[in-house]
Amino acid sequence: MDNFTYYNPTKIDFGTGKEQLIGQHLAEHGIRKVLLAYGSERIKRDGLFDTVSQSLAAQGVAWVEFGGIVSNPLISKVRDGIALARQHQVQAILAVGGGSVLDSAKAIAAGVPYQGDVWDLFIGKAAIDSALPVFDILTLAATGSEMNNGAVVTHDETREKFAIGSVHTYPRVSIVNPALMQTVSRDYLVYSAADVIAHAIEGYFTATVQPRFHSRLVEAILTTVIETTETLLAEPENYPARAEFAWAATQALNGLVYSGTAGFGYPNHMIEHALSALFNVPHGAGLSVVMPAWMKWYHGRNPAQFTRFARQVFGVDTPEQGIAALEHWFDKIGTPTRLSQLGITEAELPATIENVLGNAKWFGVAELYTRDVVSTILKLAL
Incomplete structure (x- = not known):
C-alpha cells in the first residue's frame, strides 16, 4: 500500500425526508443567503422546490434562483451564475439536482472570489485559493460529486471538457435522499x-x-x-x-x-x-x-x-x-x-x-x- 493522506470534510445526511433539514444545515454554518442552483423545472413540478424554500424560509435563509443548468454543464452558464452570485452577494451555493448541477455549483463557488475568468482555473492558469461554501440536495446518484471536490465543465466555444478540484470545493453538507431519485428515467x-x-x-x-x-x-x-x-x-x-x-x-x-x-x-x-x-x-x-x-x-x-x-x-x-x-x-x-x-x-x-x-x-x-x-x-x- 502506498503512502496517502485521506481527507474528506463532507457531511452526508442520508435518508428519507432529509431535504427538509437543508435550512437548518445552512443556518448552522451561519449562511443567510444562497444561490439556489438547479437544472430543469422538474423540482418545482414534483414539490421539491417548495420543500426546500419552506425549509430555508423557516431558518431565515434568503435565496436567489439560478435554474436551467444542463447535462454536460457549460462554462457560459457558470459565468452567469458567478455574475448573479456577486450581484446578490450570496454567502453560499446550494445545488439541488444531479452531478451537472453540483459541478456547476462548485465552479461558481470557486469563480466568485477569483478576479479573472473562471476558465483560468480549469486550464491551470490560476489556482483555487478560496471558494464559497457549497451545499447540495442530490436528486440523481451517478457522479459522486456529492462527496468529492471535483467539477467538470465544457467550454462552449473550444469544446474542451476539463475539471477543477480543490480542498475548497468539497461540499460542506450533502443531503442524499434515495426517495428523491425514484422518478429518474x-x-x-x-x-x-x-x-x-x-x-x-x-x-x-x-x-x-x-x-x-x-x-x-x-x-x-x-x-x-x-x-x-x-x-x-x-x-x-x-x-x-x-x-x-x-x-x-x-x-x-x-x-x-x-x-x-x-x-x-x-x-x-x-x-x-x-x-x-x-x-x-x-x-x-x-x-x-x-x-x-x-x-x-x-x-x-x-x-x-x-x-x-x-x-x-x-x-x-x-x-x-x-x-x-x-x-x-x-x-x-x-x-x-x-x-x-x-x-x-x-x-x-x-x-x-x-x-x-x-x-x-x-x-x-x-x-x-x-x-x-x-x-x-x-x-x-x-
Whole structure:
C-alpha cells in the first residue's frame, strides 16, 4: 500500500425526508443567503422546490434562483451564475439536482472570489485559493460529486471538457435522499450505472499499486451496482435498492477506493469527455461505449487484474470473457456499447481523436495515448 493522506470534510445526511433539514444545515454554518442552483423545472413540478424554500424560509435563509443548468454543464452558464452570485452577494451555493448541477455549483463557488475568468482555473492558469461554501440536495446518484471536490465543465466555444478540484470545493453538507431519485428515467438509471462503474474501475485496472483491500472495495461497488440496477429496472420504487445504489455511487468517487493506490489514471473519462463535449451525449452513455473498447485494447497490460475482475464480478475465467460479460450486461440493461448508437460515425473520428489528444495532454497521459492508440480504441467502439 502506498503512502496517502485521506481527507474528506463532507457531511452526508442520508435518508428519507432529509431535504427538509437543508435550512437548518445552512443556518448552522451561519449562511443567510444562497444561490439556489438547479437544472430543469422538474423540482418545482414534483414539490421539491417548495420543500426546500419552506425549509430555508423557516431558518431565515434568503435565496436567489439560478435554474436551467444542463447535462454536460457549460462554462457560459457558470459565468452567469458567478455574475448573479456577486450581484446578490450570496454567502453560499446550494445545488439541488444531479452531478451537472453540483459541478456547476462548485465552479461558481470557486469563480466568485477569483478576479479573472473562471476558465483560468480549469486550464491551470490560476489556482483555487478560496471558494464559497457549497451545499447540495442530490436528486440523481451517478457522479459522486456529492462527496468529492471535483467539477467538470465544457467550454462552449473550444469544446474542451476539463475539471477543477480543490480542498475548497468539497461540499460542506450533502443531503442524499434515495426517495428523491425514484422518478429518474430508465435511460438515466442505466447511464448512471455505467458512470459509477467507470469511476470504480479506472484505478482498479490502471494503478501500479493496487492493494487487495481496495480491489475488494471496488468489486463490492461493482456487484452492488449491477444487482441494484437490475432490481430498479424491474421495481423503480424499490427504496432499499435505490439506497444501496446511491451509496455505492458515492463510495465510487469519494477518494476511498483510491487511498493507498498509486500510478493510476482516468483513460475512460479522458476519451469520453471528447464524446460528450463534441456530441453532447450523456456522460454515462459515452462511458458505456468507451469502457469495453478501452478494456479490449488495455487488458494485456494488466492481465492478472482483468482475470480477477472476470472471476470476482462475473464468475468467468479469462479477461476476454470478463470484458464480454460487462459489454453484454450493458447491452442487457440498454445503455449503448457502440459509437453508432450515439449517432457518431467513422467520418467523425478524426475530430474526436483530436479532442481526445487534447484531453490526454490535460490528463498527463499523452505519451501512452498517442494518435494511433486513440484511433485503435475508438475503432473498437464503432
